[in-house]
Amino acid sequence: MENKKKVRFNGMDxxxxxxxILVAAAGIYLMHGRGSGKASASEKNVNVTYTVExxxxxxxxxxxxKEGDPVMVGEKDKANMKVTAVEVSQAKTDGYDIETGxxxxxxxxxxxxxKVTMTAVGTESDAAIxxxxxxxRVGQNAVxxxxxxxxxxxxxxxxxK
Numbered sequence: 171m172e173n174k175k176k177v178r179f180n181g182m183d184x185x186x187x188x189x190x191i192l193v194a195a196a197g198i199y200l201m202h203g204r205g206s207g208k209a210s211a212s213e214k215n216v217n218v219t220y221t222v223e224x225x226x227x228x229x230x231x232x233x234x235x236k237e238g239d240p241v242m243v244g245e246k247d248k249a250n251m252k253v254t255a256v257e258v259s260q261a262k263t264d265g266y267d268i269e270t271g272x273x274x275x276x277x278x279x280x281x282x283x284x285k286v287t288m289t290a291v292g293t294e295s296d297a298a299i300x301x302x303x304x305x306x307r308v309g310q311n312a313v314x315x316x317x318x319x320x321x322x323x324x325x326x327x328x329x330x331k
Contacts, residue, residue: 218292218301220251221327222312224284225261232258232282234319241288241316249301251288253316259283285326286314294330 220243224231235256242248261281265274292301299306306328313322 213293213295216292216294216299216330217289218251218294218299218306219254219287219289219327219329219331220301220306220312220325221285221287222314222323223326224286224314224321224323226278226281227261227284227321229280229282231319231321232284235284235286235316239316241286241314243288243301243306243312243314244304245313247302247304249290249292249304249306251290251301253286254289255285255287257285257287259285284321284323286321286323287327292330299328299330 222243235253237253237256239253241251241253243251259282261278261283262275263278265276266272267274290301292299292306294300306325308325308328310325311322312325314320
């Protein structure tokens, strides 16, 4: 007498097969389907104007930054830009007078705030504004370096034309 075993197929086997198919489909979607070609099609070349404020700097730095200076923006990835405007103002601090309830704005001796405006040709898409592949954003920390000077501050302006 021969013992023939029947192959049994139950609900758990069906669940495992469906799970394997879904994982494979998700892998294919993530590797190939998501955003390939779409981002580059919507990117357009624009003139980017980027303003960074360097706060609490010494007087010597105010004299070193000149219009027309080539500037590298960023720490690791660098965007090449050119200084188009420099605005220097006395650094100020806010204080609170507890007797009168007033907020006072007082100058800080020997410290200056410097607004450096730079321009370059970049790309604009729905996701980001980039110069040389580096995404620029308002509010982010920006490290500026040029021949003879360097500084770190925050981006306070970003425009495209």
